[in-house]
Amino acid sequence: xxxxxxxxxxxxxxxxxxxxxxxxxxxxxxxxxxxxxxxxxxxxxxxxxxxxxxxxxxxxxxxxxxxxxxxxxxxxxxxxxxxxxxxxxxxxxxxxxxxxxxxxxxxxxxxxxxxxxxxxxxxxxxxxxxxxxxxxxxxxxxxxxxxxxxxxxxxxxxxxxxxxxxxxxxxxxxxxxxxxxxxxxxxxxxxxxxxxxxxxxxxxxxxxxxxxxxxxxxxxxxxxxxxxxxxxxxxxxxxxxxxxxxxxxxxxxxxxxxxxxxxxxxxxxxxxxxxxxxxxxxxxxxxxxxxxxxxxxxxxxxxxxxxxxxxxxxxxxxxxxxxxxxxxxx
Numbered sequence: 001x002x003x004x005x006x007x008x009x010x011x012x013x014x015x016x017x018x019x020x021x022x023x024x025x026x027x028x029x030x031x032x033x034x035x036x037x038x039x040x041x042x043x044x045x046x047x048x049x050x051x052x053x054x055x056x057x058x059x060x061x062x063x064x065x066x067x068x069x070x071x072x073x074x075x076x077x078x079x080x081x082x083x084x085x086x087x088x089x090x091x092x093x094x095x096x097x098x099x100x101x102x103x104x105x106x107x108x109x110x111x112x113x114x115x116x117x118x119x120x121x122x123x124x125x126x127x128x129x130x131x132x133x134x135x136x137x138x139x140x141x142x143x144x145x146x147x148x149x150x151x152x153x154x155x156x157x158x159x160x161x162x163x164x165x166x167x168x169x170x171x172x173x174x175x176x177x178x179x180x181x182x183x184x185x186x187x188x189x190x191x192x193x194x195x196x197x198x199x200x201x202x203x204x205x206x207x208x209x210x211x212x213x214x215x216x217x218x219x220x221x222x223x224x225x226x227x228x229x230x231x232x233x234x235x236x237x238x239x240x241x242x243x244x245x246x247x248x249x250x251x252x253x254x255x256x257x258x259x260x261x262x263x264x265x266x267x268x269x270x271x272x273x274x275x276x277x278x279x280x281x282x283x284x285x286x287x288x289x290x291x292x293x294x295x296x297x298x299x300x301x302x303x304x305x306x307x308x309x310x311x312x313x314x315x316x317x318x319x320x321x322x323x324x325x326x327x328x329x330x
Contacts, residue, residue: 024050024058026126033066035078035123044118045126052108054133059105062098068118070095070104075117075125087122094119111271132228134270138168141230141266152263153185159194159238160185161263170267172225173275180235181218190217194240201232202269224278228271236262 031041045060052058060070072092076085092114095104111132118124138146149162160183170176182191192214198221200208212219238261
């Protein structure tokens, strides 16, 4: 129950806004009031399309001869106003009327695509593409910077789990490798042959569950995320028959089963500005060292057994008696 509450809290925490930001300027040129642009102006908003990052501030300067607004929503198009189409605001932002020589600024906190227009001159249209701000360091779901390897103890403090992932900043449509190890906190030694479930939750849903058996104290999983959002990486039901023979343990006066030996790590996935899709990718379980051992035994043992059988057969092979006249008997 404690782990469930812990997980819900982290899932409800929003991805943080980061401190650094930039400022951008959009000019409303002289002549923008003319729907035919029969003036020195080439566009109504300059630039008419602008890419910024969440947290950035955009300032519009009115260098025209008339008052204007910067209002989010859809304008009328170049000649739509002639058929009583004066645009449709969506309520995200609205500067109100500001006069020649004045300016208006707006800080974009959320990512997305924002169309805007002038409610006085509805043919004046522009567009802003606000991209999500991606930090250059790993962090948990609260925005706290992380240092690898991450360390968590199971509730009974019998197992220490270390986790790292690469690349350290997780983006959609990009292969991520999660690497983790198990330790005995008392001796600081690796714990091998650990059974567990590797689980990933994103936006309140379980998107990956895979059973595992560690070798030499560690293991890994690969995964590709299709959506952005906060995630929980859980290593659950950690146990080893060699060191946990008992069916249950007592933690803080309560009976806790082996299945509850779990640890949670949190972080966030960001939309990849360079990729919008990826090829079908199957999560591959880690290559087991025991598989290599079994393969080596197969490669060495089978030919050896065949050789011994051949030698035994040759040794036991009966001699052929030759009764041909004149033949030399051996």
